[in-house]
Amino acid sequence: MGREAVVEAAASLADEKGLEAVTLSGLASELGIRTPSLYNHVAGLGGLRRELALMGVRELGHRLSRAAAGKAADEGIFGLARAYRGFVKERPGLYAATVRSYRLSHPDDPELAQAEGQAFEPVLAVLASYGLFGQEAVHAARGLRSVAHGFATLEVAGGFGIALDPEESFVRLLEAFAAGLRDQRR
Amino acid sequence: MGREAVVEAAASLADEKGLEAVTLSGLASELGIRTPSLYNHVAGLGGLRRELALMGVRELGHRLSRAAAGKAADEGIFGLARAYRGFVKERPGLYAATVRSYRLSHPDDPELAQAEGQAFEPVLAVLASYGLFGQEAVHAARGLRSVAHGFATLEVAGGFGIALDPEESFVRLLEAFAAGLRDQRR
DNA sequence: ACTATAAACTAATTATATTAGTACTGTCAA
DNA sequence: TTGACAGTACTAATATAATTAGTTTATAGT
Numbered sequence: 001m002g003r004e005a006v007v008e009a010a011a012s013l014a015d016e017k018g019l020e021a022v023t024l025s026g027l028a029s030e031l032g033i034r035t036p037s038l039y040n041h042v043a044g045l046g047g048l049r050r051e052l053a054l055m056g057v058r059e060l061g062h063r064l065s066r067a068a069a070g071k072a073a074d075e076g077i078f079g080l081a082r083a084y085r086g087f088v089k090e091r092p093g094l095y096a097a098t099v100r101s102y103r104l105s106h107p108d109d110p111e112l113a114q115a116e117g118q119a120f121e122p123v124l125a126v127l128a129s130y131g132l133f134g135q136e137a138v139h140a141a142r143g144l145r146s147v148a149h150g151f152a153t154l155e156v157a158g159g160f161g162i163a164l165d166p167e168e169s170f171v172r173l174l175e176a177f178a179a180g181l182r183d184q185r186r
Numbered sequence: 187m188g189r190e191a192v193v194e195a196a197a198s199l200a201d202e203k204g205l206e207a208v209t210l211s212g213l214a215s216e217l218g219i220r221t222p223s224l225y226n227h228v229a230g231l232g233g234l235r236r237e238l239a240l241m242g243v244r245e246l247g248h249r250l251s252r253a254a255a256g257k258a259a260d261e262g263i264f265g266l267a268r269a270y271r272g273f274v275k276e277r278p279g280l281y282a283a284t285v286r287s288y289r290l291s292h293p294d295d296p297e298l299a300q301a302e303g304q305a306f307e308p309v310l311a312v313l314a315s316y317g318l319f320g321q322e323a324v325h326a327a328r329g330l331r332s333v334a335h336g337f338a339t340l341e342v343a344g345g346f347g348i349a350l351d352p353e354e355s356f357v358r359l360l361e362a363f364a365a366g367l368r369d370q371r372r
Numbered sequence: 373a374c375t376a377t378a379a380a381c382t383a384a385t386t387a388t389a390t391t392a393g394t395a396c397t398g399t400c401a402a
Numbered sequence: 403t404t405g406a407c408a409g410t411a412c413t414a415a416t417a418t419a420a421t422t423a424g425t426t427t428a429t430a431g432t
Contacts, residue, residue, distance in 0.1 A: 001379070018290070025419055033380070035420075040379050045420065099343055104204070107344055116347065138350050142337070143359035145345075150336020151328070157285055158293055159331075161302065164324050173329035176366025183365040184358065187410075211388055221389075223411050231389065 006031065006041040007051045014052065014093025019100060022048070022093070049102045054115055056091070056098035061119030063087050068122035074178050076126030081148045081174050088152035099149075130181070140181060147177050192217065192227040193237045200238065200279025205286060208234070208279070235288045240301055242277070242284035247305030249273050254308035260364050262312030267334045267360050274338035285335075316367070326367060333363050 009031055014022045024045055028035040042048040067083030068076055088095045106112070123144065127137040151173060153159075155166055195217055200208045210231055214221040228234040253269030254262055274281045292298070309330065313323040337359060339345075341352055 023419065024421090034382085036382085036422080037380050039421080099339075099345070104344055113347070135350055138348055139355045139358045142340075142346055142352075142355040143362060146333060146336035146340055146359060148336070149340055149345075150332035150334070153285075153339070154328075154332055154335055158290055159285070160328055161299070162324055164321055166328075169325045169328040172325045172370065173332060173363075176329060176370060177362055178366070179369040180362025180365040183369075184362055209388065210390090219410090220412065222391080222413085225390080226410055 001031070001033075001041065003041045003051070006038065007048070007055055010048055010052055011055060011091065011094045011097070014097060015091050016093070019093050019096040022052070024048070046102075049097060050106070050109070050112075052094065052097035053102045054112060056094045057112065057115040057119055059091070059094065060084070060087050060098065061115060061122075064119055064122045068126050071126065072129035073126075076129060077144060077178050077181075078174055080123060080126055080144065081170075084145075084148035085152040085155075085170065088149075088156055092156045095152075099153075132181075143177065143181075147173060187217070187219075187227065189227045189237070192224065193234070193241055196234055196238060197241060197277065197280045197283070200283060201277050202279070205279050205282040208238070210234070232288075235283065236292070236295070236298075238280065238283035239288045240298060242280045243298065243301040243305055245277070245280065246270070246273050246284065247301060247308075250305055250308045254312050257312065258315035259312075262315060263330060263364050263367075264360055266309060266312055267330065267356075270331075270334035271338040271341075271356065274335075274342055278342045281338075285339075318367075329363065329367075333359060 006027070010022050010027050013027060013030055017026075024035045024038050027048070028038055031038075038048070042051055063083045063086070064080055067079040071079045102109075103112075120141065123141045124137055127133075127140050127144075130140075132140050151170055160166055160169070192213070196208050196213050199213060199216055203212075210221050210224050213234075214224055217224075224234075228237055249269045249272070250266055253265040257265045288295075289298075306327065309327045310323055313319075313326050313330075316326075318326050337356055346352055346355070
């Protein structure tokens with residue numbers, strides 16, 4: 001069966017029924033095997049969550065890289081933010097795994113740190129094309145991530161009760177953020 | 187003992203050990219009683235989560251009201267955002283309860299909807315003083331909430347790996363957002 | 373053919389949520 | 403004052419989940 005397949009099945013389960021639904025029993029029955037058999041592939045529930053976090057961060061990194069390729073300034077920022085939001089909406093469970101649970105208990109997992117570093121690169125590249133470097137760029141990157149993460153997670157959590165086009169809200173938020181960045185650079 | 191005390195104990199537990207640590211067993215042993223006794227106060231784990239969500243939204247609403255009182259425009263936006271972030275940092279478990287788990291499964295709990303409406307009011311008031319009304323205001327409110335929620339949740343999740351002052355990052359993000367709003371109004 | 377490994381299994385233990393039914397304790401009305 | 407009732411705790415029992423230990427089976431490599 002292979003670890004890859006097990007983790008991918010767990011990710012699908014997370015996307016469909018929420019990260020809380022990713023139990024070893026649930027996953028095992030999804031795969032048509034018994035719960036203890038999963039221990040041949042992952043180190044228990046904790047290990048599975050680590051695998052999910054890793055897979056999620058890597059996938060996010062790939063998407064950000066693709067989105068940033070060949071784009072500069074506002075176009076780059078919009079591309080990154082759309083890719084981020086797209087990932088959260090398409091794979092909400094896998095994305096949740098990149099933020100929740102595992103991260104806090106293991107703040108310095110080297111593999112995870114490396115994957116996060118890679119996901120960070122395209123963001124820095126876009127910000128550089130924008131004229132931001134060093135600490136300036138880190139502040140801006142935190143801002144961009146906050147905006148994308150905040151909007152997307154509230155959206156998938158059903159936090160925007162009122163029936164007003166979220167797409168429009170997102171574009172306006174990005175425009176405001178980008179305009180503010182331009183302002184600050186002066 | 188009273189329901190109030192039980193829910194408050196659960197909130198403290200959530201803040202100290204994370205929302206995942208809020209189990210009926212854990213809460214019962216915290217309170218020095220047996221697990222089934224909790225059913226005299228809340229409707230099981232699901233009911234407890236609902237109470238937590240309600241308490242969290244109400245508390246957030248109060249803080250936002252206080253923060254917005256007597257402030258207009260940028261000062262109001264900064265006040266709201268600081269209050270939001272302060273709440274997330276001081277009561278991370280209680281805040282998490284307002285976003286996670288209960289919300290999605292019961293999208294139209296009337297009491298929760300009412301509490302959310304109340305928490306929304308001070309935001310609309312500040313945005314009005316800012317010259318934004320109707321749909322404009324809703325878009326802006328979503329943006330502001332995304333910014334505050336995004337930044338604060340990433341911060342408490344340990345998402346800002348690098349040791350660079352988060353306060354500075356937050357101020358810059360708010361300045362960018364506020365500047366962008368001013369831009370858009372023209 | 374022999375062996376090592378991968379990947380499944382059963383059995384048993386522990387933790388948690390839940391339900392059902394019971395006991396104690398105070399308050400308040402007759 | 404007494405008796406009923408509400409409130410709050412309890413024990414006992416059941417179901418689901420995670421985990422560990424130890425076992426089986428098929429297959430690929432020597």
